[in-house]
Amino acid sequence: MSHGDVDPELEMTSPHWMHREAESCPRMHTIWRLERWRSSMLLLIGLALCVLRAPGCSATDTDIALDAKATLNHRIQSLDLLVFVFLLALTVLTIWLFKHHRVSWLHETGLAVIYGLIVGAIIRYAGTSATLVHMQVEPQGVPTYSDKLPPDTLWFRYPVNQTNSTKLPEGIKTYAYVFRGQVHDVDENEIDLKATFDPEVFFNIILPPIIFYAGYSLKKKYFFRNLGAILTFAIVGTTLSAFLIGGFMYGCVKLMPNYLSSSFSFLDTLYFGALISPTDPLTILAIFNDLRVDVNLYALVLGESVLNDAVAIVLSGAIQNYGEHYSDTGEFETTAFLRSLSDFFSIFLLSLMIGAAMGCLTALMTKFTRVRDFPLLESALFVLMSYSTFLLAEATELTGVVAVLFCGICQAHYTYNNLSEDSRQRTKQIFELLNFLAENFIFSYIGVSMFTFPKHHFDAGFIITAFICAAIGRAVNVYPLSWLLNIRRKPKISSNFQHMLFFAGLRGAMSFALAIRNTVSDARQTMLTATSLIVIFTVVIQGGAANFLLNWLKIPVGVDDETEQLNNYQVHSSDGYLQDVEGGGVGRGKVRLSGGTDSNLDTSVDGPNGSLGGASSGRRRNSHEKAILARIWGNFDTKYMKPLLTHSRPTLLETLPVCCNPIARLLTTTQQLTQDGSEFRRVDSDSDICIDNDTGNGLSQDATGAVPGSGVGVGRRNSLSRMEILEHVQSPVSTRIRLLGFYGKKL
């Protein structure tokens, strides 16, 4: 085999192949560029032509040609990135136009995808093609290298000794080549090495800010109120859906007559099931937000999609591990399955713990230093700690995405309370912007890559099957689980809500990132194509139709949180709600040493015991069981975690046993001891970190929150919040001003 012919393809670098490269996606940093210098465009073209013409090989010529090529590469990469940046700018402008004219049938992500498709098509069909130059090589002399791994670098003497030793040795240079990957198809592979946007960019650059922001901006109140349903949908539902889709797909693929049936293993289809199961909240939530749809529906959709991203990434990792390490045959083996299962849980839990621990560490840092006096330093610390969570998890072979999600939740729950007002604004705004840019970038890229990514593999049969299976998987996720949940849930998930949940199952960034991560085999390439199409279809068509469907299903829109609550309490079961809250209050009363009613309002925010929104007697036992766990955590949080990590009352001095007083004193700040509870309350508000225009609500609730459940309290709360909302709409800074009432005094 070693006596194959030399097969250098000689289509060379000319101004043409720039177009070809522009097809590619931006490989953000080149590690193999030598140096860059500037010269005019003409000079460059001249040089390139000169290179093409001159057959002689002088070292200087080669150097200059290499330099020219490096410069060209840099320019092409800049151009590639520029295309995406312009695409994003265009998307931003068009979104504004749409919002301005109240166009609701197309949302920003859909727009980004469509623009991406158009630009991708232009690049594809307008560009001329040229290829990279390959050369097959073999070791110099007698090959004695006998290691298991191919070498990290190859050293290659150039110019090749055509006439053997008639050349002067100083004209010969040694060039280094670094390992890139396996060549799977020698015939059509030249694009492979040139035009791929490293998929890891998605995982290491694009996804973390999106996921962190999801955690950081979670409306915790509604999230916890619907925690049971969210966890059921996210964990049980996603796993169920993954296995079902995997099974269905496997069956269908095996029925297909063509090559597909041989290239797909069950693990492949299972992986497909895992990657196509997570839903993307973006488009739907944007619509929900605009229309102010029912908050519980909002919380369900958001909570589910946030968590099922995390579940899906760990699940797909476990499936890959199963295939690569545990199983010898690829068939079902109990031990391998169990090991994958334990992987799944241990990685998920450890990642969660790392995220939470880093969040708490940041809270401690911001509590015990007065870094809040310097908001810039504080924000920098916040960003650095959050990013290091991701890196830490990745460095310890856990899942950075999961860690960063729970870090975001902890940062919002604890650290946010310690931040200065300036840092709160800044961190919220920065992550909002990062999230926006990252989301739109990924959707633009999905569009562009449909035309430019070289490893698509269209197979109509598979794609149709995938569409059907994805729909079935979503249905299995939503309807049976809703039915199960409805048994013990009082404000039942109505069938219209279920239809909407089914319909809200758009696929997005996470599915695409998982699909593009590995495209070595035909099966994987077919999966990527199907995934891309499903994402594009769901985002553009389903996203666009969501509005009409909301109307058609008569789902209440234009409600705000408080109206919703009010309705719930009054219509459904005000007594159940009262009992529930009072139960929580009593449970807490037993352990609280002082602090009076101050901490009561945390009940509605944190205590998942009131979370299922009005309990009937049929739910009593269940809610009791659940309430124990939830109450234990709620208590623990209020008694130990919050006093430890934030400046909230009661302090540890009050909650810890007397013998621990010295330690407790150490862990309690002067600010905590000296603050005036009622004023501090305004700052120490969890619900005050919410998406968009909920700030006013969060504040109003705090102001009156001490009497939840009483009719008067609710009424007052409602009217107050309306005032605040109006104020809020009028001037988004008004809340800041109010917050500064407290703040100003301290300075």
Next chain:
Amino acid sequence: MSHGDVDPELEMTSPHWMHREAESCPRMHTIWRLERWRSSMLLLIGLALCVLRAPGCSATDTDIALDAKATLNHRIQSLDLLVFVFLLALTVLTIWLFKHHRVSWLHETGLAVIYGLIVGAIIRYAGTSATLVHMQVEPQGVPTYSDKLPPDTLWFRYPVNQTNSTKLPEGIKTYAYVFRGQVHDVDENEIDLKATFDPEVFFNIILPPIIFYAGYSLKKKYFFRNLGAILTFAIVGTTLSAFLIGGFMYGCVKLMPNYLSSSFSFLDTLYFGALISPTDPLTILAIFNDLRVDVNLYALVLGESVLNDAVAIVLSGAIQNYGEHYSDTGEFETTAFLRSLSDFFSIFLLSLMIGAAMGCLTALMTKFTRVRDFPLLESALFVLMSYSTFLLAEATELTGVVAVLFCGICQAHYTYNNLSEDSRQRTKQIFELLNFLAENFIFSYIGVSMFTFPKHHFDAGFIITAFICAAIGRAVNVYPLSWLLNIRRKPKISSNFQHMLFFAGLRGAMSFALAIRNTVSDARQTMLTATSLIVIFTVVIQGGAANFLLNWLKIPVGVDDETEQLNNYQVHSSDGYLQDVEGGGVGRGKVRLSGGTDSNLDTSVDGPNGSLGGASSGRRRNSHEKAILARIWGNFDTKYMKPLLTHSRPTLLETLPVCCNPIARLLTTTQQLTQDGSEFRRVDSDSDICIDNDTGNGLSQDATGAVPGSGVGVGRRNSLSRMEILEHVQSPVSTRIRLLGFYGKKL
């Protein structure tokens, strides 16, 4: 030559070489990683050991080993980045501690460098060493490849055919290797390809936000007031200093007996001169800011360091071009010199124009769309347009750094006025944070790289010479030019100021980035080492001593802008100032059709005619000449640019000839026509975008600015501003609230 022995180094991937890699710097994205999966650490080590033990080659084993290696690589990169992120977090915490305890002898950049040095030393001496595996290869079969460039990729069959055709073909895979660069020293080169942090990261990721922020946050008022001196120092001074240092160094190097004299050409030393000439404002300005040093000194130091970065990068590019393309001999050639010179000017000017054009484009976009209704979209657009300026300049072979600097200035001058309050806050805060992180990252890296970067080349003689030459170059920059400037400048640059200017010549990010960009030759490596040491020394020692020197030189500290102005007017030459301003006022009065005194206050902000701060009769002629150019631009700006690009009055309808009315109407927004001048004035303030705590001033000046030059006006302005400053210190949001007075009404 082709019959050299196979020389694979067999030290293999074992858990050890992780340490070695950790020595390296974070190569942020690997483009050559295959795929990533997770498994526990133990499994990995087990696999690696297994790989080391088993001599047989089965394809699956190789795959798994490759996977394990890819995972390990990913983990190591995460660890590397984590080291830097933790370093930054540590720096932030320590800075806070220092600020808290009012330690002034060490500043954040110095701290970052010192921490970097410590961590670098730990990594260097704690890590065990291992190397990458190289293999020398030659083309398969008969080499017929005869192109000028080495191939882009090599394809390598593995396992190598040890026994030739006894292996099964399916066990053999083809791996791709991508071109990385030239191997200069075959003996010691293994680190080269492994541990380098791509220097282009500095130019494409780290520098742009720093430079953009410098432009965006420029105190334009003081900048323009000292424009003459700043331009002289930055352009003439930097060029002079570069050539002088280059010449000195060349002379000294040639006197040295050792190998140095042969490895340095004049172009090399000239390049060194260009890279060591730009000064870094960071540390000094932080100190100046803390101490509220004389504003003119502040403006001189800031303005010079902002511009000389741009000059140095273009200058070094021109020098490189001279060496690589224009000159055949490396000696002086007139044509080559002239071509480099024209390169220098054309690249500088074209970059400037691209930057300005993109800034103006953004201004137009924000003016004519009402994207300000959606601050998130607006901020995204702003960020995207600013970044695309950089990319556009790079894609057209201009200098992105220069473009982004002038883009920043235009964004601050025009676009900022069109932004919503939310976006102003957000963009300022985001770029402030990015700038902070980037600056500290680069200084940490300078510290770490002293120990871990493999291409340092210590040569005591060169380093000492470099230190001396750098000081001489700075002296030549400051003293003669100050003397020249003082001839026609009335508030003369006193000798104490000159000493301080000399002393403020810290070297920083730009010098380091330019030095690390190219380290192929011994000369370049020696230059890198010298540059690193000069940066570290100046930042830590000079930065630390700046405080004491300010005291020793009796430079006024604790002044604020207004006191300074007041002093200037009263002490130096109040009549000269008055004349100057009135001259400007009259010049403007001629062309203004309406709008009354409203636009007068732009005089003090933009008009460089008042810029030299009080004119004596000796300056009359000079100032008149200068004033013509400056006044023309000032007029043009007020009459056409501002009305076109912002919502300011007078509108184009008033300034354009009557025949252009239809066009003028198109380019004038309703807001521009209907606004109440006095209220809008508050929003349309340039000086309101200033570093740190200058916001109060900017506002106060606007409120009273219509009567500049009158003693009463100045007094009133001064007292008002004091009030506002106090208010500002008390609550940083108060200015926002005031701005929202206008804002609230509109909504």
